[in-house]
Amino acid sequence: MIMFGNGVVVTRDAQRPLINGGAVAVGDDGLISALGPTQKLRREYPGAHFVDARGGLIMPGLINLHHHAYYTLARGLTPRPGAGKGLPALLEGRWWRLDRAMNLEDVYHGAAAAFLECVRSGVTTVFDHHASYGAVTGSLSEISRAADELGLRACLCYEVSDREGESKCRAAIQENVDFIREASRRGDGMRCGMMGMHAGFTLSDRTLEACMEALPATSGCHIHVAECLEDTTHSLQTYGKSVVRRLRERGVLGRKTLAAHCIHLNWEDVQILRETDTAVIHCPRSNMCNAAGAADVTEYSRARVGLGLGTDGEAADMLGELAAASALCRHSSQNPDAGFEELPRALFTSNAAFANRFFETPLGVLKPGAAGDVIVLDYRPPTPLTAENLDLHLLAAAGTARVSTTAAAGKLLMEYGVLLCADEEKLLDGARKQAADLWRRVNA
Known part of the structure; x- marks a missing residue:
């Protein structure tokens, strides 16, 4: 299990749009298990791997x-x-x-x-x-x-x-x-x-x-x-x-x-x-x-x-x-x-x-049973953030706020800016070499 906490949970669920100081728990089945106050969820799931949002936004994967x-x-x-x-x-x-x-x-x-x-x-x-x-x-x-x-x-x-x-x-x-x-x-x-x-x-x-x-x-x-x-x-x-x-x-x-x-x-x-x-x-x-x-x-x-x-x-x-x-x-x-x-x-x-016309598991929302696709955006607003002005904040933050953590289907792909799902340097080196070869063929 993975838990994302100590942040503002942006659920995209009209019933509970924001949880300040909140957390999201994702089960081993790749689905969201629970949402709530961070301290409460940490007591309920003491063995979960904890990702500290450090006051940032915990959001559904894009x-x-x-x-x-x-x-x-x-x-x-x-x-x-x-x-x-x-x-x-x-x-x-x-x-x-x-x-x-x-x-x-x-x-x-x-x-x-x-x-x-x-x-x-x-x-x-x-x-x-x-x-x-x-x-x-x-x-x-x-x-x-x-x-x-x-x-x-x-x-x-x-x-x-x-x-x-x-x-x-x-x-x-x-x-x-x-x-x-x-x-x-x-x-x-x-x-x-x-x-x-x-x-x-x-x-x-x-x-x-x-x-x-x-x-x-x-x-x-x-x-x-x-x-x-x-x-x-x-x-x-x-x-x-x-x-x-x-x-x-x-x-x-x-x-x-x-x-x-x-x-x-x-x-x-x-x-x-x-x-x-x-x-x-x-x-x-x-x-x-x-x-x-x-x-x-x-x-x-x-x-x-x-x-x-x-x-x-x-x-x-x-x-x-x-x-x-x-x-x-x-x-x-x-x-x-x-x-x-x-x-x-x-x-x-x-x-x-x-x-969701193509994928059955609910996407783009943080609620129990939805896909464990969760990201942490390093955005700590300088002004009040509410459910009503959230999107205006995101428009202002776009291009400056950095995604620090990404998870899909309950698997951590990046944590605190470190890629976990692949050897980044090896991947990029392979892409560069392949691109150079492709360019030679394109320009032949």
Whole structure:
């Protein structure tokens, strides 16, 4: 048993949102056993390994709903000159060159390095959207192996696309199907799979149909939607309808679909997303870096569309993503009050609700029977902290407060800043060597 105590317990449970001077006990089954005052729980569980929060915040593990772990090995890679402007040119000139060159060793090392950053950032559940057209078959198992070694809960998928020809497209579909079955056989609540898809402008109707025919009934789809204006224009010019309308007609949207970005939409599209109960995943730092635009998160709120947060491979730090989302929302809307309710709700409430459409154990909450995914944030506020102003504190703390301890499924992954789940130097050294080899292949 592990006990986290001497902190402010942020439960994300409406019945008991904060416990000052509180503690959380996690059993050997990986589930939360009890919450309460620290001294009381220490008397009840005298043999528990005690993690001292030292007055910081004891919180549920964070969830990233849209990641590209393989991007980690591209960090520092110089873009090829003359790639052109716009997201499609960036994809062709950088990311698709990268994934064409990747082998299974690259996949593993990229995932391991990315998941190490997740642990250090307090992220315990990751929804990863992968592409490595140089090595399709078996790639998701390599990512899963890295997640096992780092101790993370992960939902994985492979990015189906027509861009590399029919043979590799079919292999990508099969990779998704095979991994969905592999994850289901585990039965440990730590892994699941989805049908990954790139975006409408690289997916023909025939390919969408093949994906939906192959998709097991218990799973869902993970796809980029209207991330760039070119995706929207292509759909209107080629199919005579918006991206969202086309995806609905092809059966892609629904309660178990994650639609990343959703920037260039009209009001009808937003209504379709609400009617189909599709989860929209906002990735603000990526959208800014790619000059893709800014999703209107306040419009999604007005329309009662479910909104979550992801990083799109830019980083692992979800609190940093929250701060970026808040700044972008206020800047793009020219309203200094915009997003203060919607964006914390996206990260701390909706991300958990969407994740629990795939994982049975309650996530994103600290209460008996919920997942033992617990982090300690070294934040001791200089002003009063209450249940009402908690999220404003977290917005202010993002980027400055450090995660000191991370646990997932009742296993300590990092304690007091020391990584316990892996040899950090060995892992990073392996990633650096693999990245150098990959870069040579990319630039050959």
